[in-house]
Amino acid sequence: MVCNPNGFLNFSWHFSRNQIVWQASQPGDFGDGIYAPYGETAVNRVKAAATKVYNNVMNNSDTANTTMILAVQGATDVQGYHKFTYTVQSNQAGTATLNFKNQVAGMKVVDANGNAIANNTVTIGQAFSLLIPDSTPTGNLTFDINGSIKAIVPVVYNDGAQKYQDSISLVTGVVKPLLAGNKAKWTRAAGLIKVHKVDQDGKALAGAEFALTDNLGGKLTTVTDKNGIAQFQILANRTYTPEETKIPTGYQGSFKQTGITLTKDGQTFEHTAKNTLEKGIVKIHKVDQNGKALAGVEFTLTDNLGNKQTAVTDKDGNAQFAIVANRMYSLKETKTLAGYVGSFQKDGITKVPTLVHYKKGKVVTQYTGYREQQIDKVLAGGKAGEH
Numbered sequence: 484m485v486c487n488p489n490g491f492l493n494f495s496w497h498f499s500r501n502q503i504v505w506q507a508s509q510p511g512d513f514g515d516g517i518y519a520p521y522g523e524t525a526v527n528r529v530k531a532a533a534t535k536v537y538n539n540v541m542n543n544s545d546t547a548n549t550t551m552i553l554a555v556q557g558a559t560d561v562q563g564y565h566k567f568t569y570t571v572q573s574n575q576a577g578t579a580t581l582n583f584k585n586q587v588a589g590m591k592v593v594d595a596n597g598n599a600i601a602n603n604t605v606t607i608g609q610a611f612s613l614l615i616p617d618s619t620p621t622g623n624l625t626f627d628i629n630g631s632i633k634a635i636v637p638v639v640y641n642d643g644a645q646k647y648q649d650s651i652s653l654v655t656g657v658v659k660p661l662l663a664g665n666k667a668k669w670t671r672a673a674g675l676i677k678v679h680k681v682d683q684d685g686k687a688l689a690g691a692e693f694a695l696t697d698n699l700g701g702k703l704t705t706v707t708d709k710n711g712i713a714q715f716q717i718l719a720n721r722t723y724t725p726e727e728t729k730i731p732t733g734y735q736g737s738f739k740q741t742g743i744t745l746t747k748d749g750q751t752f753e754h755t756a757k758n759t760l761e762k763g764i765v766k767i768h769k770v771d772q773n774g775k776a777l778a779g780v781e782f783t784l785t786d787n788l789g790n791k792q793t794a795v796t797d798k799d800g801n802a803q804f805a806i807v808a809n810r811m812y813s814l815k816e817t818k819t820l821a822g823y824v825g826s827f828q829k830d831g832i833t834k835v836p837t838l839v840h841y842k843k844g845k846v847v848t849q850y851t852g853y854r855e856q857q858i859d860k861v862l863a864g865g866k867a868g869e870h
Contacts, residue, residue: 733807768800
């Protein structure tokens with residue numbers, strides 16, 4: 484207790500570590516009532532705290548409440564991660580701990596220099612970032628923020644009549660504000676690979692099978708639709724290879740494209756895969772009853788679409804036609820030499836790719852495949868390989 488020169492009891496101050504108690508029992512000058520048993524430094528500390536309390540009382544204001552907010556600094560994609568940057572802000576010093584409600588494989592919590600933050604505890608006022616691997620499916624990360632902030636907490640006491648303030652206590656302690664339900668949201672980049680399947684004339688081909696493999700061993704297959712389209716959805720952070728694995732009947736060709744990697748959301752890679760109809764040959768050898776070659780005899784080859792070809796035997800009695808797969812042909816002798824009788828017609832020529840030889844109006848050998856590989860098949864008494 485301290486008395487002023489006039490002998491009036493004005494203020495009694497008690498300073499004990501983290502607490503200052505000001506008891507205002509009578510009116511008096513503020514400067515008259517300072518008591519601190521720990522020397523000049525303690526006196527100055529007590530006086531500063533008491534001055535703050537006194538000014539607040541005289542201005543009818545309270546000690547400021549402790550505030551805490553999460554400030555969003557930005558979101559970007561960098562070096563294989565979705566990066567979300569924040570700062571926990573407060574009007575007091577302290578720390579804040581991130582409490583994640585769900586986990587994402589490969590996620591990181593780092594400071595402004597990219598260093599890992601231990602125990603998910605950040606310093607108030609310092610930026611931190613959440614790093615989510617950009618290979619993560621579209622989703623969100625939910626987290627609470629639990630503050631641990633040092634603050635001076637005022638405690639006010641009044642007399643029973645509420646006429647004047649008897650005492651004020653300032654206690655230095657820790658407050659624990661909570662910011663709940665914060666979310667970081669991301670979308671994984673996705674795109675398409677679209678293959679247009681056409682024949683040699685640009686006509687759409689249905690039924691071609693394509694396989695898509697990625698660098699992780701994943702594999703998908705699909706078949707072209709009536710418009711000749713096969714498509715696959717692709718994702719970021721994979722390298723893809725589309726390849727034709729089944730060609731429509733009667734066609735030849737191949738397609739393979741390597742090293743496809745998505746670089747932005749919504750990207751589409753379009754390719755055209757062309758197949759051509761397999762080809763074959765129909766050969767005719769025209770002879771008389773003695774096996775002598777006959778030149779100048781006309782033959783006509785007609786397909787199921789109504790297309791016609793004509794050819795005339797040469798001096799060796801030979802004529803030939805080019806044919807393609809997926810057609811049905813009819814071969815007919817349309818002009819016979821003067822002085823000769825007889826006719827020739829062969830329908831249903833459809834096995835392609837095929838090299839067909841005729842002699843005396845009969846098939847004697849057939850070869851299959853565009854390389855004319857012989858099959859051992861003899862018809863009508865002919866000899867394999869005979870022309």
